[in-house]
Amino acid sequence: MLVNFSLEGKVALVTGGVYGIGFAIAKALHEAGARIVFNSNTQSGVDMGYANYKEAGIDAKGYLCDVTVEEEVKEMVADIEKNIGVIDILVNNAGIIKRIPMTEMDVKEFRQVVDIDLIGPFICAKAVIPSMIKKGHGKIINICSMMSELGRETVSAYAAAKGGLKMLTRNICSEYGEHNIQCNGIGPGYIATPQTAPLREIQPDGSRHPFDQFIIAKTPAARWGTPEDLMGPAVFLASDASNFVNGHVLYVDGGILAYIGKQP
Numbered sequence: 001m002l003v004n005f006s007l008e009g010k011v012a013l014v015t016g017g018v019y020g021i022g023f024a025i026a027k028a029l030h031e032a033g034a035r036i037v038f039n040s041n042t043q044s045g046v047d048m049g050y051a052n053y054k055e056a057g058i059d060a061k062g063y064l065c066d067v068t069v070e071e072e073v074k075e076m077v078a079d080i081e082k083n084i085g086v087i088d089i090l091v092n093n094a095g096i097i098k099r100i101p102m103t104e105m106d107v108k109e110f111r112q113v114v115d116i117d118l119i120g121p122f123i124c125a126k127a128v129i130p131s132m133i134k135k136g137h138g139k140i141i142n143i144c145s146m147m148s149e150l151g152r153e154t155v156s157a158y159a160a161a162k163g164g165l166k167m168l169t170r171n172i173c174s175e176y177g178e179h180n181i182q183c184n185g186i187g188p189g190y191i192a193t194p195q196t197a198p199l200r201e202i203q204p205d206g207s208r209h210p211f212d213q214f215i216i217a218k219t220p221a222a223r224w225g226t227p228e229d230l231m232g233p234a235v236f237l238a239s240d241a242s243n244f245v246n247g248h249v250l251y252v253d254g255g256i257l258a259y260i261g262k263q264p
């Protein structure tokens with residue numbers, strides 16, 4: 001049965017897979033046998049990615065590509081297919097967040113978050129699905145969020161985008177499942193990465209950030225997640241072991257979505 005978790009001979013594209021969650025997922029897919037491709041929207045990001053993959057002993061191929069620019073994505077996918085192979089696994093990881101009270105948020109800021117976190121995954125999935133159909137299989141993993149289910153102050157654009165990404169996941173499942181394409185989501189809880197660093201900053205008096213304390217009280221695991229916590233779930237959803245799992249969002253959150261929270 002374990003052979004079903006092998007990714008030998010597969011090509012995996014992890015968008016924004018330079019550090020953080022995407023990089024951890026890419027390491028996991030590599031360890032399971034996949035050839036790793038990543039992109040960043042900045043040259044410095046591509047360079048950082050090459051350095052990080054080299055340090056990890058992974059021969060990854062990087063592209064300068066902004067997931068919100070369809071022409072750039074189409075060119076990247078065409079080059080990957082020509083020089084490496086058809087993309088078997090797409091991980092829509094690239095994403096940003098802006099923490100601003102909604103009434104103070106400029107519409108351009110709202111649009112930028114939705115553009116990267118929802119339109120980007122649409123553009124990337126649209127670019128890889130035709131070849132997946134021809135090949136007779138494909139795996140798309142959308143990195144959703146607890147904010148695909150819950151809201152909170154200051155993250156209106158992010159929650160709207162991640163909620164939409166959950167439904168895009170279900171729609172790709174619905175529209176392309178007959179072609180043996182499985183599209184699922186991973187919904188990380190609160191994970192210690194650069195994106196959440198502001199929520200974990202030690203306070204001037206040396207105490208933990210109030211939000212840090214809040215998350216610890218709300219999480220049965222009583223800890224923040226790490227990018228490594230996402231590695232096994234990613235291999236599962238990228239492999240033949242999940243061929244009958246489709247349209248599902250797998251929450252990797254330490255139980256936070258199931259728990260009312262510890263009494264203060």
Ligand code: NAP
Pocket residue numbers: 015016017018019020021022039040041042045065066067068092093094095096116143144145146187188189190191192193194195196
């Ligand atoms: P991160 O540390 O901020 O990394 C995000 C990556 O995406 C960066 O490499 C970033 O590049 C890249 N990126 C941003 N915009 C891009 C674009 N237009 N085109 C290509 N690449 C782009 O974030 P993370 O914490 O690892 O999160 C990764 C994903 O997981 C995101 O979708 C996030 O929403 C989601 N998520 C995170 C958490 C968490 O607690 N950390 C929880 C749930 C879901 P630059 O560095 O050049 O900006």
Ligand code: GCO
Pocket residue numbers: 097099144145146147152155158187188189190191195196
């Ligand atoms: C926030 C956090 C969250 C996490 C993640 C939770 O400001 O609330 O950044 O949004 O990034 O999405 O699943």
